Amino acid sequence: MMERHSTLREQRRAETQRTIQAHAVRLFTERGYDATAINDVADAAGVSPMTVYRHFPTKEDLVLVDQHRQLIAERIAASSPAQPLVRRIGRALIEAAATLTSGRRTPDLATSEQFLLDRLRLMISTPALRAKHLDNYYALQQAIVDALGDDTTEPDAAFHAHAAASACLATMHTALVRWAEDDGKTDLSTLIAAALAAAFGDDDLTPGADG
Amino acid sequence: MMERHSTLREQRRAETQRTIQAHAVRLFTERGYDATAINDVADAAGVSPMTVYRHFPTKEDLVLVDQHRQLIAERIAASSPAQPLVRRIGRALIEAAATLTSGRRTPDLATSEQFLLDRLRLMISTPALRAKHLDNYYALQQAIVDALGDDTTEPDAAFHAHAAASACLATMHTALVRWAEDDGKTDLSTLIAAALAAAFGDDDLTPGADG
DNA sequence: AACAATTTGGTAGTCACTAACATTGGAGTT
DNA sequence: AACTCCAATGTTAGTGACTACCAAATTGTT
Numbered sequence: 441m442m443e444r445h446s447t448l449r450e451q452r453r454a455e456t457q458r459t460i461q462a463h464a465v466r467l468f469t470e471r472g473y474d475a476t477a478i479n480d481v482a483d484a485a486g487v488s489p490m491t492v493y494r495h496f497p498t499k500e501d502l503v504l505v506d507q508h509r510q511l512i513a514e515r516i517a518a519s520s521p522a523q524p525l526v527r528r529i530g531r532a533l534i535e536a537a538a539t540l541t542s543g544r545r546t547p548d549l550a551t552s553e554q555f556l557l558d559r560l561r562l563m564i565s566t567p568a569l570r571a572k573h574l575d576n577y578y579a580l581q582q583a584i585v586d587a588l589g590d591d592t593t594e595p596d597a598a599f600h601a602h603a604a605a606s607a608c609l610a611t612m613h614t615a616l617v618r619w620a621e622d623d624g625k626t627d628l629s630t631l632i633a634a635a636l637a638a639a640f641g642d643d644d645l646t647p648g649a650d651g
Numbered sequence: 652m653m654e655r656h657s658t659l660r661e662q663r664r665a666e667t668q669r670t671i672q673a674h675a676v677r678l679f680t681e682r683g684y685d686a687t688a689i690n691d692v693a694d695a696a697g698v699s700p701m702t703v704y705r706h707f708p709t710k711e712d713l714v715l716v717d718q719h720r721q722l723i724a725e726r727i728a729a730s731s732p733a734q735p736l737v738r739r740i741g742r743a744l745i746e747a748a749a750t751l752t753s754g755r756r757t758p759d760l761a762t763s764e765q766f767l768l769d770r771l772r773l774m775i776s777t778p779a780l781r782a783k784h785l786d787n788y789y790a791l792q793q794a795i796v797d798a799l800g801d802d803t804t805e806p807d808a809a810f811h812a813h814a815a816a817s818a819c820l821a822t823m824h825t826a827l828v829r830w831a832e833d834d835g836k837t838d839l840s841t842l843i844a845a846a847l848a849a850a851f852g853d854d855d856l857t858p859g860a861d862g
Numbered sequence: 863a864a865c866a867a868t869t870t871g872g873t874a875g876t877c878a879c880t881a882a883c884a885t886t887g888g889a890g891t892t
Numbered sequence: 893a894a895c896t897c898c899a900a901t902g903t904t905a906g907t908g909a910c911t912a913c914c915a916a917a918t919t920g921t922t
Contacts, residue, residue, distance in 0.1 A: 448919075477907090478908080487871090488871050488872080489871095494870080499910090525849075526850065572782050574789070575778060575782035596845070599829055603822045603826070604849060606821035606824060607819070607821050607822045607850040607851070610820065610821035611818045614813045638736075639814040640818070640851060641735075659889090660900080663888090688877060689879085699901065700902095701901070702901060704878090708879090
């Protein structure tokens with residue numbers, strides 16, 4: 441029994457997915473999100489509408505940016521529980537953004553920073569997408585709370601963790617908005633650090649030597 | 652030319668609106684949000700589907716809780732600009748919640764605390780509504796930033812204001828979730844104050860004598 | 863070549879939401 | 893009271909996102 445089912449199949453599937461998303465983002469940017477039907481995207485990508493739905497369960501998913509949930513959760517889990525919650529979370533967000541942008545200057549469209557900016561702009565400017573985007577933060581928030589681990593010494597630990605996580609994520613979102621407005625000129629992790637400092641005061645949020 | 656157009660007409664319209672929303676929340680709670688069609692709501696309320704759409708532009712609006720944007724904005728605008736941003740915002744949120752719940756123990760369904768809790772629970776448990784709910788915060792965030800006023804001494808004042816506002820609102824949301832989970836047993840403003848303290852440290856957030 | 867599994871296409875249907883038009887019933891006027 | 897005006901409602905037909913179901917094509921394996 442093979443586990444590595446296929447390579448060609450996966451390649452084609454991934455390419456189809458990229459093609460669909462690329463055309464979708466292009467059309468959304470050109471004509472607007474609401475003015476572009478899934479059928480238009482399918483026609484432009486040269487596939488049937490059904491195929492679009494198979495690759496992207498909803499129209500919104502054609503634009504969504506994954507938030508590196510895994511990477512952030514890992515960094516938080518690896519951080520010292522002795523530190524304040526917002527510092528543990530804030531540092532993870534800053535570091536995740538740093539690795540994100542550092543590896544994104546590739547010629548490949550799917551991972552290019554420009555493509556990321558295009559999707560981010562769409563998400564910010566389109567109400568329907570904004571709602572979904574924010575909803576996505578909810579899942580990330582839960583992942584952060586889980587990664588923080590259970591602090592059994594504090595009775596309201598979970599409540600505090602949720603509060604800190606949502607506050608940090610909302611602050612990061614502000615930085616993302618600014619980043620998109622500036623067309624990516626300013627470094628994203630720097631912006632996130634600045635936003636966190638503005639919201640929470642001058643905590644030592646720079647991702648230096650971790651305790 | 653009359654300005655006080657009518658009383659009976661407005662009464663009927665308001666009553667129709669309340670009836671529709673009451674049946675909607677009831678059906679959503681009983682059968683689930685997605686499993687309930689607008690037609691079902693219309694039938695239950697004894698009106699046509701069109702009437703539902705005229706009173707509530709979207710299905711989500713049947714559940715949405717307004718966040719007392721005006722009240723919060725007024726309190727922030729009245730606060731002293733010398734204080735830290737999160738304290739100005741946090742106090743306004745706490746005080747708004749206090750006035751909200753204090754006046755909500757009326758027998759009237761539309762303003763009853765139970766009805767508010769029902770809608771809140773729906774919003775939290777239903778993904779589609781969660782997204783819209785969070786999107787609503789975005790508008791409130793903008794109102795808060797506007798109410799804070801322009802701090803011309805700081806170059807990144809607007810950015811800092813957005814960061815602080817979104818962080819505070821996200822924290823308040825955490826408190827709302829807890830409040831709904833506890834079925835309103837704990838005082839809402841107390842919960843919000845606790846969440847803010849957890850996220851931002853022990854700032855003096857109690858709405859005592861304002862500076 | 864033959865078979866199994868995965869991907870894709872087509873059809874029909876549900877549901878949220880909109881636009882255009884007809885109808886009803888209060889509100890103010892004569 | 894009769895009449896006009898206007899807001900509220902109803903009706904119909906349509907668009908578009910999304911799903912369920914079935915058929916066809918393509919790929920990996922025997």
